[in-house]
Every structure is written in structure tokens, then in C-alpha cells.
């Protein structure tokens with residue numbers, strides 16, 4: 359089925375449009391808004407963005423594949439990014455990754471069978487003084503130990519208010535609502 | 538001497554709801570903007586020059602001088618692109634400014650735009666920093682409602698909008714020309730320089746790219762006067778002025794972001810601010826300013842017997858006792874970078890540390906230049922071999938060879954930023970690589986006993 363943005367999300371796009379001298383400049387913002395609605399970037403989303411911005415689908419696809427935050431396949435209801443970079447690894451990031459793999463019963467790069475969590479590794483998330491750390495959807499959890507993870511994961515499981523990857527986006531409806 | 542404890546950039550960090558307009562104004566916020574408007578653009582630019590404000594993004598270029606390069610044209614606008622992409626491993630200072638004091642950032646952007654006759658500021662924030670983006674956006678909205686932004690800034694004949702632009706996860710977009718391509722909606726691939734952004738930048742128009750902290754410092758420069766601000770630094774005489782944010786992470790007791798004058802030493806950063814290396818351990822190595830800056834050791838001393846040598850004053854002292862400045866760190870063969878140090882204690886395998894960093898660069902290379910794309914992946918692969926004990930003597934020479942073949946042969950500085958720290962580790966810790974031939978290196982992050 360063809361992809362369309364909801365009117366509320368379309369309004370955000372239309373508000374941003376005049377702030378830039380070209381339409382192409384909207385490609386990352388518009389992809390973020392679409393991903394918030396769709397959960398990941400499908401071919402239909404790429405087609406929609408291309409049409410909206412008068413670009414070729416190849417241009418849009420080139421952008422999607424360049425940036426790590428654009429998910430090219432479906433992800434779980436929650437996305438866990440573990441920082442693997444030096445400051446965090448010095449403080450035990452490997453233990454955190456291993457503990458997450460055990461607790462979620464899936465490997466890095468995979469989604470749990472119940473579709474609740476996708477586990478991914480991130481490069482330095484600008485929270486190095488808080489290492490080891492994870493980003494769970496849009497929230498940071500710092501100074502972690504394997505023991506602290508249970509409560510964090512349980513908290514995410516219990517939240518059913520749409521606080522999940524599908525609505526995680528730096529721009530979009532949720533980012534605005536919580537201002 | 539004890540580390541001075543200025544509270545200029547971090548003045549509001551502990552205030553409740555410090556990110557709101559009300560809290561910012563209650564602490565004197567936006568008074569610098571009023572003063573700046575009374576001074577006029579040329580006088581602001583002079584104060585920024587007098588402040589000896591060196592860019593806080595990594596290269597340490599004097600902001601006042603960079604501003605003078607802006608080549609305004611009559612046929613198109615000029616822009617400011619704020620670099621808030623903070624992705625250099627070990628670096629976590631700009632995030633604190635955006636989250637705790639977004640109005641200071643906004644006020645800095647407005648003053649800079651007024652000084653440069655710019656009417657649109659794009660603030661490019663890395664996409665992961667959701668809270669920072671929300672706080673900046675809220676600050677922009679509040680500032681607009683209050684008349685600090687819009688068609689008539691503070692009733693002046695000056696029009697300004699600030700656009701908070703989100704990235705989407707790519708370290709390379711912190712490189713200034715890659716940032717511009719990304720802002721234009723392209724893949725974040727760096728451009729050849731020249732032309733420099735000040736001549737041909739965002740959307741083909743002249744653009745000043747500054748780090749977020751650089752611009753967030755401007756209100757204080759206007760408030761205090763450039764010279765007074767510069768003199769807060771211990772390296773004022775070396776034209777490296779003021780105060781800045783320092784970060785310290787890794788094996789210290791109190792990791793975090795701290796404000797201090799320019800020119801404190803790594804030892805002060807580690808001991809006085811960072812609470813010292815993990816109790817019961819000694820320092821093995823320190824990366825002074827983000828992962829692209831070559832590592833230093835405590836046991837190495839400055840050799841500068843010649844009185845004319847810029848480091849003569851520190852002749853015979855440990856590298857950790859040299860003030861952290863743009864030129865002093867360069868004198869040691871490393872770089873000040875982002876001023877956020879990573880401390881590694883005696884439990885650390887330097888082979889594993891190198892492996893961790895090379896995996897980062899291999900992942901983040903944009904792939905345009907063959908020496909960087911292939912070289913970073915190759916260095917990572919060789920480091921894996923040393924880490925798991927399958928490397929041979931030949932691999933040791935190959936590793937240095939590959940690194941040397943990247944340097945100077947690429948479009949942007951990412952390639953050098955990977956090769957130089959690799960060579961630095963190989964030079965100072967060659968013995969660990971030799972010991973790792975045929976024997977796996979111990980993992981990092983083993984809990985200290």
C-alpha cells in the first residue's frame with residue numbers, strides 16, 4: 359500500500375519546508391518523520407520522500423543507506439543501542455553487551471522472538487563519562503552494571519504508551535509533545 | 538597551584554530547570570545580546586579576536602580570524618552552521634551545554650549572527666541526542682516568542698531565524714564539509730577544500746562553521762570584554778584564551794565534564810577534577826583530546842633545552858605536566874583536539890585499545906578515498922589479529938605501513954585521525970604488540986580488583 363504521512367506529521371514537514379533554500383535539504387528531517395510513523399524505512403517511504411522532495415528514489419536510497427539511524431528492516435518495539443567505543447569498553451561495555459544478549463536471548467543485530475527488543479551496537483554516543491552506557495529508544499542510561507539492566511528492560515516492557523522505537527525520532531510528533 | 542574554578546560556561550548547570558528562558562534570564566541571560574547590539578557588529582568581532590577564542594571543535598583555529606574570512610556576497614545570503622555533531626570518541630561536552638543551558642547556545646548564535654550579518658543559523662545536532670534537540674528547539678521557540686529572534690530582533694532592523702537540524706548517525710558529519718553536504722540533504726561525504734566554507738559553504742553560500750561550545754562562549758566574551766576573557770587562560774600569552782569545558786573519562790574516580798581555564802595540565806584534569814586514576818592503579822596512557830589525538834605517557838618528558846623552543850618552560854617535565862593548549866599539545870606531537878581526555882590505567886591492553894578505535898574508524902570512514910576506506914578496515918583487521926593472538930611479525934610492519942600510507946592521501950582529516958593515533962600507540966607500546974604475537978591480548982574492562 360502506498361505510504362502517506364498522517365496530517366499531523368505532514369504539518370511538521372510543511373512547517374520546516376520554508377526554513378531551507380532547497381527541498382532536498384528536507385531529506386533527513388522528512389525521513390525521520392516518516393520513520394517515526396512507519397518504524398523503518400520501506401521502499402514505499404523512499405518513494406514518498408522522493409516524490410515530496412522532487413528527487414530520484416536513488417538519491418533518497420543513497421541517503422537512507424548512509425546513515426545508521428535509518429532502519430532498513432523492521433525493528434522491535436524497543437531499540438537498545440549499546441555503546442561499544444573506547445571509554446565505555448574500558449569501563450565494562452563488553453559485560454553489558456554480553457548480559458543483554460543473555461537477558462534478551464538474542465545476539466547483537468537481532469530482534470527478540472516476541473518483537474519487544476532489537477539489540478544494536480553504537481559508536482560513541484557522547485556520554486563517555488557515564489560509561490558503560492546504553493541508549494534505549496530516546497533515553498540514555500549511564501554507569502551501568504549487568505545487575506541494573508533488569509529493571510531498565512522491565513520498565514521498557516511495561517510501557518505500552520507508544521514509547522517505543524516506532525515513535526522514536528529526534529523530530530516528529532513525540533519530540534514535540536514532550537517539549 | 539590549585540585549579541581555578543570559574544563558573545562561566547557552567548554557571549547555570551546546577552540551577553533547577555536551567556534550560557528554561559525564565560531560569561536563564563534570572564541569571565542575567567540575554568543581557569550580553571543587548572550589550573552586543575549596542576556595541577555593533579564590528580566591535581563584537583574585535584572583542585572575539587581579542588578573546589583569543591580558539592575553536593572548541595578540534596582543530597583549534599582562532600574564531601575571530603575565521604570570522605574575518607567570511608566572504609559575504611550581494612547575490613546570496615550567508616549562513617552560520619553550528620557544529621553540534623559531537624561524535625569524536627571520548628567527547629561529551631557539547632551535549633551538556635545543549636541539555637543544561639540551551640539558551641546560552643541560542644544567545645551565542647544570535648550574537649554571532651548579528652556580528653556577521655547572517656540571517657539564518659543552522660544548528661546541526663547529531664540525531665541520537667534527542668533531549669538536546671528538544672531543549673534547543675524549546676529554547677528557540679521561547680526566544681522567538683520573546684522577540685530575541687524573528688523579523689525584528691529586539692526591535693532592531695535585524696532579522697534572524699535559528700533552525701535546529703537533526704543528523705542521522707554518522708561520525709563523519711562532524712567534519713565541516715560533510716556536515717554541509719548532510720545539511721543539504723546529501724550523503725555526508727566531505728568535499729575537497731578549497732573552496733573553504735567561508736567562501737562556498739551551505740547551499741553554495743558563504744558559511745561559517747563553528748563548534749557549538751565556541752559559539753556558546755561568545756556571550757561571556759561580550760559580557761566581560763575580550764581581553765579580560767582571554768586573561769582567564771593560563772596560556773593567554775600564547776594566544777589561547779579563556780575558559781573551556783574539559784571532559785575526562787575511562788579509568789578515573791570522577792569521570793565527567795568540568796570547566797577550567799585553558800592551559801591546565803592533564804595531571805590536574807585527571808587528579809584534581811577527575812578524582813585521580815582508579816584507586817589502586819597507575820596511569821598507563823592518556824588520550825588527550827578525543828580518539829584522533831595520539832596517546833601520551835606519564836614517563837615521557839619534554840626535551841626542549843633550546844630557550845626559543847615553545848615548550849622550553851616545561852623542559853624535563855612529564856608530558857602530563859604540560860599545560861593543555863592548542864600549540865603546546867602540538868609541540869608534544871599530539872593534539873588538544875576536543876579537550877576530552879580518555880585515561881587508561883595499568884590493566885589496559887593497548888592492543889585492545891587500538892583494536893577498539895580502529896573498528897570505530899573502519900565503521901565511520903565514508904568510503905570516498907581508497908587509502909582511508911581500505912586502510913582503516915585493514916588496520917582494524919590487523920588489530921583483531923594481534924588481539925586474538927594470530928598475528929605475525931610481518932603484520933607489525935604491515936600495520937605501520939598501512940597507517941603511513943593513509944597520512945596525507947585523503948580528502949578529509951578522518952584518515953589522518955585514524956592513522957596518527959595508530960602510529961602513536963605502535964611507537965609507544967610496540968612491546969605489547971610484540972608480546973601479542975601468538976598470545977591473545979587481555980580484554981578491556983576487566984573489573985579492577
Ligand SMILES: Cc1cc2nc3c(=O)[nH]c(=O)nc-3n(C[C@H](O)[C@H](O)[C@H](O)COP(=O)(O)O)c2cc1C
Nearest residue numbers: 592593594620622623624711712713747748751950
Ligand atoms: C572526522 C572529523 C570529525 C569531526 N567532528 C566534529 C564534531 O563532532 N564537532 C565539531 O565541532 N567539530 C568536528 N570536527 C571539526 C570540524 O571539521 C571543524 O573544524 C569545526 O567544527 C570548526 O569549529 P571551531 O573552529 O569552532 O572549532 C571534525 C573533524 C573531522 C575531520
Ligand code: SF4
Nearest residue numbers: 903905906909947949
Ligand atoms: S578521508 Fe575517509 S572519511 Fe574522509 S573523505 Fe576520505 S574516505 Fe571519507
Ligand code: FES
Nearest residue numbers: 441446483485486
Ligand atoms: S565511548 Fe561510549 S559514549 Fe563515548
